[in-house]
Amino acid sequence: MSYEFDWPFVLRVLPRFGDALVVTIGVFLTALLISTSGAMLLAFLSRTLRRGRLAPLHGLLTAFSWLFRGLPELIVLLFAYLALPRLGLDLSPFWAAVAGLAAIGMAYEYEIFRGALNAVPEGQFEAARALGLGRLPLYGRVVLPQVLRIAITPYITFACGSLKRTSVASAVAVPEIMGLSKRFNEAFQKPFELMLIALVLYALLSSILMALEQYFDRRLQRSAVR
Numbered sequence: 598m599s600y601e602f603d604w605p606f607v608l609r610v611l612p613r614f615g616d617a618l619v620v621t622i623g624v625f626l627t628a629l630l631i632s633t634s635g636a637m638l639l640a641f642l643s644r645t646l647r648r649g650r651l652a653p654l655h656g657l658l659t660a661f662s663w664l665f666r667g668l669p670e671l672i673v674l675l676f677a678y679l680a681l682p683r684l685g686l687d688l689s690p691f692w693a694a695v696a697g698l699a700a701i702g703m704a705y706e707y708e709i710f711r712g713a714l715n716a717v718p719e720g721q722f723e724a725a726r727a728l729g730l731g732r733l734p735l736y737g738r739v740v741l742p743q744v745l746r747i748a749i750t751p752y753i754t755f756a757c758g759s760l761k762r763t764s765v766a767s768a769v770a771v772p773e774i775m776g777l778s779k780r781f782n783e784a785f786q787k788p789f790e791l792m793l794i795a796l797v798l799y800a801l802l803s804s805i806l807m808a809l810e811q812y813f814d815r816r817l818q819r820s821a822v823r
Contacts, residue, residue, distance in 0.1 A: 606785070606787055610785075613781075614777060618774060620772055621760075621763050623691070624691065625763050629699075629702065636707040640707055643658050646658070661704060662707050666704045666708070670697065670698065673698075674697035681696075690766075709748050713747035721739055722739075753810035760803060774798055
């Protein structure tokens, strides 16, 4: 028995995915902004903590990274949505999804930035100190550009994965692309058509990220040559 693909249905419901697309982008960008800021801060903090009397605190960062890289995204999102209200923090579905995805993203991005920071030769730090640069100019002008150049490819690769992981937000009633696809499929029983729409939208968003990766990589490579 052959299946007749319903193109008129696709054209009819496609405009209704506009709001879901906006929600998906909103969850992704908000979680990415929080996770990137936090991960970069933790990476630079880890360099300070791994020496001297503060070294034991470095183990807390390692434990955080270990834990959240090992937990499934769905469990973290459900904890944020169902368990945090019992602790007095009542989050909306949107912010529960953002909190869960940001926590997981921060753990992975921490390892990306920490590895990039460790790849900067120690001589760069010593030379900057010898020139009398303070901590802020040292990291802002000398270290950070090199960290970004090293980290850009794995960071964008992880960001593409983070975009696709927003699909689990439907488990906490966030009306993103997959959540809307599931609801439409329950109503119309058109799985192939709806999955095609979701596939195209995710492929489009991922393609934009990969194009940005190539753009920034070229910019950073040119700046390194100058």
